[in-house]
Amino acid sequence: MIKFTDISKTFIVKKQEIHALQHISLEIQDGDIFGVIGFSGAGKSTLLRMVNALESPTEGTVEINGRDINKLSFNELRKVRKDIGMIFQQFNLLESKTVYDNIAIPLVLKRMNKADIEKRVSQLLDFVELADKRNAYPAQLSGGQKQRVGIARALSTDPSILLCDEATSALDPETTDSILRLLEKINKTLNITILVVTHEINVIQHLCNQVAVMERGHIVETGSVLDVFSNPQQNITKRFVRNVLPDTIPASVAAKLKEDTRHYKIIKLRFLGDNVEENILYYINKHFSAETNMLFASVNELQKTVVGIFILQIIGDNTEFDKITAYISEHNIQWQEVTL
Numbered sequence: 001m002i003k004f005t006d007i008s009k010t011f012i013v014k015k016q017e018i019h020a021l022q023h024i025s026l027e028i029q030d031g032d033i034f035g036v037i038g039f040s041g042a043g044k045s046t047l048l049r050m051v052n053a054l055e056s057p058t059e060g061t062v063e064i065n066g067r068d069i070n071k072l073s074f075n076e077l078r079k080v081r082k083d084i085g086m087i088f089q090q091f092n093l094l095e096s097k098t099v100y101d102n103i104a105i106p107l108v109l110k111r112m113n114k115a116d117i118e119k120r121v122s123q124l125l126d127f128v129e130l131a132d133k134r135n136a137y138p139a140q141l142s143g144g145q146k147q148r149v150g151i152a153r154a155l156s157t158d159p160s161i162l163l164c165d166e167a168t169s170a171l172d173p174e175t176t177d178s179i180l181r182l183l184e185k186i187n188k189t190l191n192i193t194i195l196v197v198t199h200e201i202n203v204i205q206h207l208c209n210q211v212a213v214m215e216r217g218h219i220v221e222t223g224s225v226l227d228v229f230s231n232p233q234q235n236i237t238k239r240f241v242r243n244v245l246p247d248t249i250p251a252s253v254a255a256k257l258k259e260d261t262r263h264y265k266i267i268k269l270r271f272l273g274d275n276v277e278e279n280i281l282y283y284i285n286k287h288f289s290a291e292t293n294m295l296f297a298s299v300n301e302l303q304k305t306v307v308g309i310f311i312l313q314i315i316g317d318n319t320e321f322d323k324i325t326a327y328i329s330e331h332n333i334q335w336q337e338v339t340l
């Protein structure tokens with residue numbers, strides 16, 4: 001487990017204090033794919049770099065499997081670092097070395113013998129599906145292939161934790177997808193805990209099971225991806241989530257509604273899992289004296305669970321509206337009134 005307890009980090013630049021992290025407490029369980037999302041400057045990389053002690057906190061503690069990594073001796077820290085792989089947005093490969101040699105670097109530094117290095121690098125090349133690029137140089141590779149080399153290098157020492165700093169931000173959507181599938185395979189088949197920092201919500205959506213949202217050095221919201229995405233609380237979270245799970249009335253529909261002179265209210269419904277299959281709209285139309293009009297609908301899948309968002313105009317008086325919303329609540333469907 002990785003445990004941050006009340007972490008703060010202040011940088012001092014030209015006598016000015018920069019509060020990069022403020023009172024962060026977070027637990028990342030073994031086996032998690034944990035995503036930290038935030039805009040540029042939120043403090044994500046600083047937080048990530050605390051895990052392998054590339055940054056040390058001004059206050060607070062970082063523990064890995066119960067050991068405070070800032071209290072380790074030099075040799076102990078070296079050992080812990082071997083258990084933590086890291087990949088980067090710009091891949092950080094040595095241009096003058098072949099793919100094989102880049103992957104072998106940590107093993108050479110570890111003084112592994114040549115035959116064992118050969119065996120391990122060959123395994124890794126197969127794992128990241130780059131066996132045919134063994135003798136190529138980084139300049140001859142695509143971005144996705146370079147990141148695969150970075151991943152193989154990070155896995156060479158057989159770590160139990162992998163840190164990913166904007167690992168797909170330099171890649172096109174299709175290549176991003178293939179790297180996300182590879183990271184998922186690493187988590188599932190090698191049982192490696194993955195900590196991802198990103199500003200791309202689709203990375204969290206398609207890869208992570210847990211998420212923390214960072215804003216100006218603080219964690220403002222955290223939880224399972226399903227919980228946070230299906231019911232975001234903070235404005236920044238809503239902004240991110242809206243990009244992958246839209247939940248707003250299209251502008252042209254809103255303009256028409258403004259001209260509607262009938263008495264109506266608007267509600268947003270969020271369905272999770274099996275709830276989606278219930279034909280609630282049919283029931284409302286049949287049993288209440290109100291007319292419903294679907295203004296917006298989206299159905300997506302998150303963590304293998306279906307998430308539906310419907311926005312309904314309910315035309316009728318307030319008594320019927322109250323009955324309808326009571327009925328919806330009874331069915332454990334989240335709803336909220338929406339104003340234009």
Ligand SMILES: Nc1ncnc2c1ncn2[C@@H]1O[C@H](COP(=O)(O)OP(=O)(O)OP(=O)(O)O)[C@@H](O)[C@H]1O
Nearest residue numbers: 011013018020038039040041042043044045046047
């Ligand atoms: N070594 C440093 N010295 C001084 N200030 C720093 C240092 N590292 C980070 N900062 C500052 O700390 C804040 C958080 O930076 P950090 O890189 O962690 O954010 P981020 O969320 O990862 O953003 P980005 O995605 O743009 O890297 C920023 O204001 C940054 O300028």
